[in-house]
Amino acid sequence: MSPVLRTVNRILLGLVGLVLLAAGAGLLAAAPPLGGRHAPLLAAQTRREHWQAGGWWWAVAAGLALCVLLALWWLLAQLRRPRLPAVVVDTGDGEFAVLRGRALEEAVAAEAGALAGVARCRVALRGRRGAPSLRLALELEPYAVPADALAALAGPVLGHVRTSTGLAGLPAEARLRVPRHRASRVT
Template sequence: MKPQSALTRLNRTLLAVVGLALLGGGLLILSAGLDLYRRWHLTPPAGWPLTSPGDVLLSAADRTRWSSQGWWWLAAIAALTIAAALALSWLIAQLRRPRPGAIPVGGTPPAEGVELRDRALSDVITAEIRSLPGVQTAQARMTGRPQHPHNRLDLTLTPHGAPSRVLQELCDGPLPHALRSIGADQLPTEVRLRVARHKPHRAE
């Protein structure tokens, strides 16, 4: 079992908090809309919002209480801007894959002070894959953590390239070479294959 990353724990915590808030709000509105307090002969606490179908979350007095204050709209706009910025930064963080940066070299435990930059390893893997027969373009990218790197390969095959043969060439050449270069026992690899389209031929 792999340990959870800090980003994964943060995501789950935020999703749990948002989910609980939405669930509580939904149950509150549903109980008032169905008039469950009266039907079940329940007495809500004093000041409890939405206790009957005719109740509203904000009364007319509450809605107009601060609207005449000059600072109210500035504070409201600032709060909404901050919330939107936080939501956008969270979304961007989800779309970005973590990069290992520097990968320890030498197996487990790794050799002290010996590291390999992930971009250097990706460039070497890319160059070796592009030299394989049947491969038109290739791009390797390292993701994950330094202790548990992952290899992601995006390959475009020539129109006549055989996927099974290319995968076998990967397993016989570039991937074992990458493992030996970092002294690791395994390097999880995700391969995405595409096939280039045939150019149209004019019939004469």
């Protein structure tokens, strides 16, 4: 999930919580003069008078429509695929080829996973078809030197990707993780 979407989710949950809290507090504060548990908040006559006298019905309808549109936008943002399905590759003869994103991810993961000191590698292709970017998550062995693994990744691995795709620049973000391990005992 992207950081922007994560932030929107937190803000949306906070606002919904505040609205529900304010509505509950307002109802609790207005409860004694309402006439008991079984009495309606507004009598039918009062509702009719307010609805007919005021021209505020359009504001309620617009507010509800806005809430529905925002809820649909939020739902679609949750379902959106963050990975890039394909990359456009210039073949050099004036034509273009389409390279599947999963194939490129698997090739980069296999080459990066074969580096010395790398236990496992996960790759995600992001961005647009003409301007992709890579996000790599490397799990290093306990004995690995992170600077060496990063240099090997930035040099040969990403160099092969740029050469094979014909891209002059391929932004990449690498996250290195070393798993916890127990100290070995010497006897």
